[in-house]
Every structure is written in structure tokens, then in C-alpha cells.
Amino acid sequence: MVEKRTPLPVINAVERVLECALSLGTEKIELEESFGRILAEPIIASSDVPSFDRSPYDGFAIRSVDSVGATGDNRIAFKVIDHIGAGEVSTKKLAAFTAIRIMTGAQLPEGADAVVMFEQSVETEESMTIRKPFKALENVSLQGEDLRKNEVVINSGSYINPGTIALLATFGYSQVLVAKQPFVGILSTGTELLAVNEELEPGKIRNSNGPMIVAQLKRMGIRCKMYGISIDQLDESYEVVKKAATETDCLITTGGVSVGDFDFLPAIYERLGAEVLFNKVAMRPGSVTTVAVANGRYLFGLSGNPSACFTGFELFVRPALLKMMSASKPYLPHTTARLGENFTKANPFTRFVRALYDGKIVSPAGFNKSNAVSSIARGNALIVLPGGTRGYQSGDLVDVLLLGMEEGSDKWKL
Numbered sequence: 001m002v003e004k005r006t007p008l009p010v011i012n013a014v015e016r017v018l019e020c021a022l023s024l025g026t027e028k029i030e031l032e033e034s035f036g037r038i039l040a041e042p043i044i045a046s047s048d049v050p051s052f053d054r055s056p057y058d059g060f061a062i063r064s065v066d067s068v069g070a071t072g073d074n075r076i077a078f079k080v081i082d083h084i085g086a087g088e089v090s091t092k093k094l095a096a097f098t099a100i101r102i103m104t105g106a107q108l109p110e111g112a113d114a115v116v117m118f119e120q121s122v123e124t125e126e127s128m129t130i131r132k133p134f135k136a137l138e139n140v141s142l143q144g145e146d147l148r149k150n151e152v153v154i155n156s157g158s159y160i161n162p163g164t165i166a167l168l169a170t171f172g173y174s175q176v177l178v179a180k181q182p183f184v185g186i187l188s189t190g191t192e193l194l195a196v197n198e199e200l201e202p203g204k205i206r207n208s209n210g211p212m213i214v215a216q217l218k219r220m221g222i223r224c225k226m227y228g229i230s231i232d233q234l235d236e237s238y239e240v241v242k243k244a245a246t247e248t249d250c251l252i253t254t255g256g257v258s259v260g261d262f263d264f265l266p267a268i269y270e271r272l273g274a275e276v277l278f279n280k281v282a283m284r285p286g287s288v289t290t291v292a293v294a295n296g297r298y299l300f301g302l303s304g305n306p307s308a309c310f311t312g313f314e315l316f317v318r319p320a321l322l323k324m325m326s327a328s329k330p331y332l333p334h335t336t337a338r339l340g341e342n343f344t345k346a347n348p349f350t351r352f353v354r355a356l357y358d359g360k361i362v363s364p365a366g367f368n369k370s371n372a373v374s375s376i377a378r379g380n381a382l383i384v385l386p387g388g389t390r391g392y393q394s395g396d397l398v399d400v401l402l403l404g405m406e407e408g409s410d411k412w413k414l
């Protein structure tokens with residue numbers, strides 16, 4: 001008899017997965033290695049930024065009081081008494097109607113409170129003249145204008161982007177405390193599967209899910225081990241799953257989670273004594289997506305159908321891995337957009353449609369069955385169409401989940 005499964009709403013399923021996330025602890029790594037990792041300590045400003053008043057331009061440091069009354073007909077002259085570049089500090093103090101030639105980034109000399117840009121001055125041999133008054137602090141980059149000492153600049157749990165690296169470098173972190181990353185195993189199940197380098201045979205297909213998941217992990221910067229292909233045979237699959245589950249923090253299997261005669265993952269979970277969090281989700285594709293936990297480790301049973309497999313990874317595996325790293329934003333980025341074409345196929349379950357989002361309009365990315373491979377490659381987003389009896393019309397406002405945000409864009413039409 002076919003087992004009766006109760007579908008769980010997607011959002012509840014995601015929550016249930018996240019609740020089980022085990023933290024992996026933290027490690028200190030070199031700053032240069034930290035891009036893409038999750039910060040495990042808040043970054044606190046150890047100094048003001050900038051830490052001294054400085055010139056944001058190449059020009060002349062002056063006392064603004066000396067510039068009062070300057071006009072085109074009444075140019076005021078300043079004697080240039082010193083010349084400093086970035087990194088140099090003048091030993092001179094400005095007296096009335098003197099100026100110091102100063103380059104971008106150099107510390108403002110004592111007495112100076114304004115900077116005249118080169119283009120605002122006319123130079124002579126030993127002096128320069130100006131034709132307008134300067135206000136106090138005009139053209140000055142003030143100490144602490146960017147960040148204040150002791151300010152919490154970035155919270156723990158943040159993704160380390162290139163800007164975060166710049167901040168860490170600014171505050172002298174040559175090493176940084178980050179969350180340890182999960183080590184993930186991938187096992188593709190299915191007697192029909194061939195390795196990528198094998199010739200097609202009748203009834204067989206190449207394993208596309210395995211390499212796809214490696215790439216999905218890679219774009220999160222996460223390491224993994226491929227356990228290859230396992231045929232649909234209970235004992236054999238059980239042994240591989242058992243081994244893989246102990247060697248990794250999280251095992252992703254593809255295929256074999258449905259209720260077919262050769263779908264052995266449910267029996268394998270039972271043998272392992274795993275707690276099945278759910279084995280049916282109210283979504284298309286991938287309603288058979290199953291998530292279990294054994295010995296504090298995740299077992300993700302993704303559907304073998306490529307589109308379902310892809311979607312299951314993005315909806316469940318990705319946030320779970322991020323939660324294991326205590327990331328403060330484990331969910332996929334999302335937005336809303338106008339649907340670019342009608343989508344009339346109604347469904348009781350929430351539908352995730354692989355789609356192309358151009359910043360304004362989102363349109364299905366072609367062939368959209370759960371076994372589709374092409375639309376995964378062509379899409380950069382998932383349209384979320386809540387279940388119900390009605391279809392959707394071109395122009396409807398829909399939710400969109402954004403994928404692979406680190407990817408580039410076509411030529412700009414700004």
C-alpha cells in the first residue's frame with residue numbers, strides 16, 4: 001500500500017529545517033581567506049575613521065579666516081610655506097596668510113581648517129591666490145566622519161563581502177573569527193544514472209544533479225565530497241548513506257524519496273533511526289522533498305527531478321547551511337516583480353517557477369516541468385506562485401526569489 005503523506009506548507013517546512021540547525025563552532029582564519037565566510041564576531045571600530053582630519057583633495061591648506069572678503073577683483077594671496085603628500089605630517093603651523101601645499105589624504109596641518117583645491121587657486125612662484133572665501137571645514141575630511149571609535153560596524157552573523165574585508169583591514173584584523181563551514185556529502189541515487197563521462201545507453205541518463213549541487217554549494221563557498229552514484233538497491237544504498245552520513249555534517253541525496261517501487265530513501269532513514277522532519281511539502285516541483293536528522297546531522301532527500309532538485313536545494317539546503325554558520329540572513333534574497341506572461345496552470349500547491357528576472361519583469365525561463373534541465377540553466381530567479389485555483393496573468397505582481405546574486409549582468413542600459 002502506498003504510504004499516505006501529509007504535505008507541509010513550504011514556509012513551515014523551511015522553519016522546521018532551520019530549527020534543527022546545529023552550530024558548527026568558529027575558527028580564526030587569515031583575512032585574505034575570509035571573503036564569502038560568515039562573521040562570528042561583531043566588528044567594533046578600534047579607531048575613528050578617518051583617524052585624523054585630512055585633505056580630500058590636492059590643493060592648499062589654509063586658515064578660513066584669512067579668506068574672508070576674497071573676490072575675483074580682490075584676490076587674496078597666501079605664502080606657501082610647506083609641501084606635504086599623503087602619509088606626511090607638516091611640522092609647520094599656519095600663520096596668517098600662509099598656506100601649505102597638501103595632497104589628498106595628507107593630515108591637515110596645525111592651524112588649517114579649510115582646503116583650497118588646485119582648480120580654485122592661481123599659483124605664482126611662492127604663493128597662491130584665491131577669489132572666494134572659504135568656510136571653516138570647507139573641503140576637509142573630518143576625523144570620525146565615516147565611523148566613530150567603539151561603534152559596532154558589522155554584526156556577527158554577517159556575510160563577509162569585499163567591503164567587510166576593507167573594514168576588517170581598516171581596523172587591523174589580520175585574522176578574523178568566522179563560523180566553521182559545514183562539510184557536505186552528495187550522493188546521487190538511481191539505477192538509470194551514468195557518470196558524466198559515460199556514453200548514453202538505452203534507458204539511461206547522465207547524472208546531472210550531482211555536479212549541479214556541487215556548483216550550488218560552490219557558489220556558497222562550501223566544500224563537499226561526491227559519493228558518486230548509488231543504484232536503487234536497499235542494502236547497497238543504505239551502506240553508502242550510512243558511511244556518508246558519518247563523514248559529513250550534512251548529506252544531500254538525490255532521487256529515491258518518492259513512493260515508487262525502487263525509492264529506498266524512506267526505508268534507509270528508518271534503518272538509520274533518523275527523525276524525518278517531513279516527507280511531503282505543499283510545493284511544485286519537489287513535493288516529495290524529505291528532510292531528516294540523524295545524530296545531529298541533516299539528511300536532505302531531494303527529488304531526482306532536476307528542477308525539483310535544484311529548487312529543493314535553494315529552498316531548504318541553502319538556508320540550513322547558512323543557519324549552521326549562524327548567518328543572520330539565511331533566506332534567499334527576494335523581491336516582487338510583474339509577471340512577463342500568463343501562467344494559467346493552476347495548482348493547489350505553491351509553485352516555484354524557474355525564471356528570468358531583468359530587474360523589472362520576471363518571466364518563466366522556458367520548459368517548466370519538474371524534470372526540466374534547460375530552464376534551470378536559463379533562469380536566475382524563482383517565481384513564487386501561491387497555490388490556489390486561479391492562474392496568473394501577465395502584469396500580475398508576484399514574489400521573486402533571486403538566485404546567484406554574485407553573477408554578472410548583461411551590458412547596462414542605464
Ligand code: AMP
Pocket residue numbers: 188189190192193205206207208209210254255256257258260263302303304305306371
Ligand atoms: P526519482 O526522484 O528517483 O523518482 O527520480 C525522478 C526523475 O529524476 C527520474 O526521471 C530520474 O531518472 C531523474 N533523476 C534522478 N536522479 C537524477 C540525477 N542525478 N540527474 C538527473 N536526473 C535524475
Ligand code: MG
Pocket residue numbers: 189190191232255256262304
Ligand atoms: Mg529514482
